[in-house]
Amino acid sequence: xxxxxxxxxxxxxxxxxxxxxxxxxxxxxxxxxxxxxxxxxxxxxxxxxxxxxxxxxxxxxxxxxxxxxxxxxxxxxxxxxxxxxxxxxxxxxxxxxxxxxxxxxxxxxxxxxxxxxxxxxxxxxxxxxxxxxxxxxxxxxxxxxxxxxxxxxxxxxxxxxxxxxxxxxxxxxxxxxxxxxxxxxxxxxxxxxxxxxxxxxxxxxxxxxxxxxxxxxxxxxxxxxxxxxxxxxxxxxxxxxxxxxxxxxxxxxxxxxxxxxxxxxxxxxxxxxxxxxxxxxxxxxxxxxxxxxxxxxxxxxxxxxxxxxxxxxxxxxxxxxxxxxxxxxxxxxxxxxxxxxxxxxxxxxxxxxxxxxxxxxxxxxxxxxxxxxxxxxxxxxxxxxxxxxxxxxxxxxxxxxxxxxxxxxxxxxxx
Amino acid sequence: xxxxxxxxxxxxxxxxxxxxxxxxxxxxxxxxxxxxxxxxxxxxxxxxxxxxxxxxxxxxxxxxxxxxxxxxxxxxxxxxxxxxxxxxxxxxxxxxxxxxxxxxxxxxxxxxxxxxxxxxxxxxxxxxxxxxxxxxxxxxxxxxxxxxxxxxxxxxxxxxxxxxxxxxxxxxxxxxxxxxxxxxxxxxxxxxxxxxxxxxxxxxxxxxxxxxxxxxxxxxxxxxxxxxxxxxxxxxxxxxxxxxxxxxxxxxxxxxxxxxxxxxxxxxxxxxxxxxxxxxxxxxxxxxxxxxxxxxxxxxxxxxxxxxxxxxxxxxxxxxxxxxxxxxxxxxxxxxxxxxxxxxxxxxxxxxxxxxxxxxxxxxxxxxxxxxxxxxxxxxxxxxxxxxxxxxxxxxxxxxxxxxxxxxxxxxxxx
Numbered sequence: 056x057x058x059x060x061x062x063x064x065x066x067x068x069x070x071x072x073x074x075x076x077x078x079x080x081x082x083x084x085x086x087x088x089x090x091x092x093x094x095x096x097x098x099x100x101x102x103x104x105x106x107x108x109x110x111x112x113x114x115x116x117x118x119x120x121x122x123x124x125x126x127x128x129x130x131x132x133x134x135x136x137x138x139x140x141x142x143x144x145x146x147x148x149x150x151x152x153x154x155x156x157x158x159x160x161x162x163x164x165x166x167x168x169x170x171x172x173x174x175x176x177x178x179x180x181x182x183x184x185x186x187x188x189x190x191x192x193x194x195x196x197x198x199x200x201x202x203x204x205x206x207x208x209x210x211x212x213x214x215x216x217x218x219x220x221x222x223x224x225x226x227x228x229x230x231x232x233x234x235x236x237x238x239x240x241x242x243x244x245x246x247x248x249x250x251x252x253x254x255x256x257x258x259x260x261x262x263x264x265x266x267x268x269x270x271x272x273x274x275x276x277x278x279x280x281x282x283x284x285x286x287x288x289x290x291x292x293x294x295x296x297x298x299x300x301x302x303x304x305x306x307x308x309x310x311x312x313x314x315x316x317x318x319x320x321x322x323x324x325x326x327x328x329x330x331x332x333x334x335x336x337x338x339x340x341x342x343x344x345x346x347x348x349x350x351x352x353x354x355x356x357x358x359x360x361x362x363x364x365x366x367x368x369x370x371x372x373x374x375x376x377x378x379x380x381x382x383x384x385x386x387x388x389x390x391x392x393x394x395x396x397x398x399x400x401x402x403x404x405x406x407x408x409x410x411x412x413x414x415x416x417x418x419x420x421x422x423x424x425x426x427x428x429x430x431x432x433x434x435x436x437x438x439x440x441x442x443x444x445x446x447x448x449x450x451x452x453x454x455x456x457x458x459x460x461x462x463x464x465x466x467x468x469x470x
Numbered sequence: 471x472x473x474x475x476x477x478x479x480x481x482x483x484x485x486x487x488x489x490x491x492x493x494x495x496x497x498x499x500x501x502x503x504x505x506x507x508x509x510x511x512x513x514x515x516x517x518x519x520x521x522x523x524x525x526x527x528x529x530x531x532x533x534x535x536x537x538x539x540x541x542x543x544x545x546x547x548x549x550x551x552x553x554x555x556x557x558x559x560x561x562x563x564x565x566x567x568x569x570x571x572x573x574x575x576x577x578x579x580x581x582x583x584x585x586x587x588x589x590x591x592x593x594x595x596x597x598x599x600x601x602x603x604x605x606x607x608x609x610x611x612x613x614x615x616x617x618x619x620x621x622x623x624x625x626x627x628x629x630x631x632x633x634x635x636x637x638x639x640x641x642x643x644x645x646x647x648x649x650x651x652x653x654x655x656x657x658x659x660x661x662x663x664x665x666x667x668x669x670x671x672x673x674x675x676x677x678x679x680x681x682x683x684x685x686x687x688x689x690x691x692x693x694x695x696x697x698x699x700x701x702x703x704x705x706x707x708x709x710x711x712x713x714x715x716x717x718x719x720x721x722x723x724x725x726x727x728x729x730x731x732x733x734x735x736x737x738x739x740x741x742x743x744x745x746x747x748x749x750x751x752x753x754x755x756x757x758x759x760x761x762x763x764x765x766x767x768x769x770x771x772x773x774x775x776x777x778x779x780x781x782x783x784x785x786x787x788x789x790x791x792x793x794x795x796x797x798x799x800x801x802x803x804x805x806x807x808x809x810x811x812x813x814x815x816x817x818x819x820x821x822x823x824x825x826x827x828x829x830x831x832x833x834x835x836x837x838x839x840x841x842x843x844x845x846x847x848x849x850x851x852x853x854x855x856x857x858x859x860x861x862x863x864x865x866x867x868x869x870x871x872x873x874x875x876x877x878x879x880x881x882x883x884x885x
Contacts, residue, residue, distance in 0.1 A: 071497070083485070343824075444759055
């Protein structure tokens, strides 16, 4: 099975948005074992869309459309697919009812063109839209499979996952199950070296590493006639990987490191505060992004100048003069003071050289992260590289990982 | 003239990255007056790439390729274009010298396949790569124009802008000049209403509005035989727009609001500090992202709990009890205290309800922003809507805009 992803919409051709839908769908098709050979973007133009469909039919089994299902006369996708297939459009009662319901609930007035959204290609399997009005549809002609979905990502994504489940279920010869393991604090080549025998021996499950934004992921994919057996195969290979590099494994699939740390703090009923020099508020901001942050994040101090480090966070002038602001002793003082000042269980501090220039004679990328709790304060040294922003982000992630390791009783190692 | 943008690379088809190159190029082609009817993505496969090229030749005048110019045997773009055109690949001496120079400077060892990067399609105009090794090229066959560029965005973007300049210069019948005006604090429909007569009368220059991320932009595009005349036409229409809505116009083209405020503070030699409740460090973080931030950002306090508001930022218990943390009086106290504590010229504070739930009986989206300088403290009320993160971002931008208006002696208006 191979697929072509066809996005319809002039806003893509005008460069107003990027085709992130194609990325999302491609990533999930790879996990389903479906090859993608082409992405195509075309505008809201019937003639050009017909050419695109006929061309795609020559080179793909599965044609996936995003966009062009809306109520206006510019929206042509289902009309054009119906035309190419020689089928009619018919009203889907369930879709019509959910549109009527929407207008009833919101009290808005329904215009005639909204009824157009309940039309579907005759003989198609309708996919309900749980986040908008336009339903999706699957048309199976025997030779080709056509999947039509809306272009709004928040409507398309859950609908595509519904399709993926239906697709997996329909292929009763085998289930393809996929699981992404997320690692922090270990490089891609270092991780590969640790599990190279497992990677070399892979066939089912497969193990696919990918490095992105200072993190490494492993996508495990297992195939089996029975779903629970496929899951068991994933569990078995994960256990082997976990035994070797488990301390770096922080989460699964779409989970983020801040999300995991936030949940750990919530479970263990701990509060936190940050003293941020080079990260300048980033660590606190990431936590404040989560609903319910107020029960976990007490506060923080952005201590960009030595004056703030000394006057607000009580770092002794002696330390700033002798060791400098970028030092282990400064990091320890900062973490201890911010913890005390904000009355939190943990205090975490960041001080370092983000660049582009050296500071205090210390190289760009030199970073100290302090951690303080009721047992005292510790500091960890790191040497990062890359742009100013990359160093700031990697520092913030490393601070979060230190908290994660503390909460999971894992060793913390600087360089 | 119409164009098709062809991205080559399996990482796109696997969903590892989104095709942001196509967005960038499309946006700039629109400004050049070149229509884009199709985007295509294909993998590193010669047969499929040949089909894509032949198909594109039928429907486009300008074929723009990104990716597949690297040193490995997977990189096939120029080989395949040369094959389709029946041309040879020849070594470009300048490109070869710059590759040799690169290896000399970095001290790395050059492998044989790096020489492949100096090969170009015979008879092409070579575009130097100022940010990497693989040169770009333009092939003009009379019937079609082929533009080949690397896939790495930091290498592609400046090269594409070089092409755009060459293209504009070659069309000696007329120059197409474009300028984007960036607005904050005014909605798209409100802006349109203010200048509707200018929009209705537009032909040359054209005026194209676009709303994105709580901001509105107007793209002005003028055509004239003489470059300076095209510029003068842009100046004239901008002056008319400026006379009506100039107070909302913060910058041009790719400039961001934080960047503009950072530059204004630097020019006027002013320092700043932030007291952040709902924004939780975001305002300080945006400023810390700029090199040289340490001479402008003194520091900040993330005051998520009332305890931190009271103990660190001296907000009276009376205010927290009577008016609440989300109040004009609290915002004023926060701004004044953080200014004093961090010893800065300005203090800016943020307190509000980010959601998803109401707080202190106040609606989600209720936000107070405080501003303090040597003349005293003021507070401004706003009512935003959308998700938690959208409200936090809009609050931070609004705080920056208040600083901009202060530094430019413009009125500041809350709701």
